[in-house]
Amino acid sequence: MKKIATIARNPLNSPNMTDKDSAILECIRAELGAMGAEVIDIGEDEDIPAGIHAVCSMSRTESVLAKLKKAEEMGTRVFNSTKAVESCSRIQFMEILHKNDVPQPSYTIVEDEMPTDTMYPCWIKQATGWSCHKNDVRHVSTVEEAEDAIKEMKLRGHDKCIAMQHCKGHIVKFYGIGEEFFHYHFPDCGSTKFGLEVHNDQNGEIRLDAGQLRKTAQKAAKAIGLDIYGGDCIVTPEGDIYIIDMNDFPSFSAVRQNAARAIAGLIMKQTYNK
Secondary structure, eight states, X not given: OOEEEEEOOOGXXXXXXXXXXXXXXXXXXXXXXXXXXXEEEEOTTSOOXXXXXXXXXXXXXXXXXXXXXXXXXXXXEEXXXXXXXXXTSHXXXXXXXXXXXXXXXOEEEESSSOOTTOOSSEEEEESSSOOOSTTSEEEESSHHXXXXXXXXXXXXXXXXXXXXXXXXXXXXXXXXXXXXXXXXXXXXXXXXSSOGGXXXXXXXXXXXXXXXXXXXXXHHHHHHTOSEEEEEEEEXXXXXXXXXXXXXXXXXXXXXXXXXXXXXXXXXXXXXXX
């Protein structure tokens, strides 16, 4: 019998999503058990026991990632890998997408003043880590608003920010697990972590090539190294697709049960095929 450990995400890294994150992990545990695995729940402050064959972790804390790296070095399979999780830090995944020709809005790294050629409106985003605060991503319409956003982020310890082009179009959320599972949907205004989709028009006709969306999302995930992933993209009125965010382990709330089954199946398959 394979021993599979699970680690929950720290609530501080799960703003407004704690219940949904807990729900997907609970479903994954149930599916793993149904597939014959011995499932062991580990707290973030606990060591990984000997004899664990794989770990399904939603945690992003430095202490847990350090323990998972040691487990990987000993041959334990971790989903997602620690390298992939660290690569989902905002500036890292944006640079990875750029190097791999994955379409995303144009952006500039800002340390002090906004570039004079910035087009407004645009987005100001903290450059390191993940979005854990409602002001880690700000939609701004003027240089004054942009500089206020940068100043506020610096006060919270973010030395670098990203100024990203605002693209008109629909926001589409997508989820993927390996090569087999893929789902997308259009979020309702106010239904997401911080409700930022209100700045994009979700009404009107949309020209979405579902096959191209899947191909683009999978290319992004593969470049980062993610087995389990989610993200957001903009689909312009012309049908162009631009990735605007990648998530190393989303809550899959729209497709929770099917996603849990797919994640458990992926873990069991790759663990038995080691």
